[in-house]
């Protein structure tokens with residue numbers, strides 16, 4: 001279940017249990033109904049669980065300044081494409097190898113296919129004459145926070161995540 005702030009800013013993924021509490025206590029409203037969703041019976045009421053709910057009152061969220069880098073979020077940034085050959089990526093490569101002091105960060109990691117990762121090993125790009133197909137930047141914005149902390153995103157949520165929202 002996706003929880004939106006009163007401003008429709010995506011906040012977090014929520015368990016069904018917590019969502020029910022918010023709905024029953026009139027703290028949130030359903031935004032996106034789910035016709036096939038489970039119906040929960042609680043305190044004499046029947047609630048069809050929606051896919052997306054929105055808080056009635058705005059909450060200030062003290063966000064960490066940086067979006068944590070996870071495998072899923074990095075793959076999403078690079079769209080599952082190898083930064084070196086453009087093929088399907090399944091590994092993470094450190095552009096400046098860790099053995100040479102490269103950081104495990106958004107600015108030094110790219111998605112890579114296994115063959116490129118293997119060929120690159122602990123070499124620098126300049127030693128191989130390779131170039132990057134996409135920039136290594138740290139993404140910003142609430143939807144990235146969600147992407148980097150949630151394993152399974154419900155496709156229904158995407159319309160509320162606002163790809164361009166930063």
Ligand SMILES: [Zn+2]
Pocket residue numbers: 082083084085086087112113114115116117
């Ligand atoms: Zn490759």
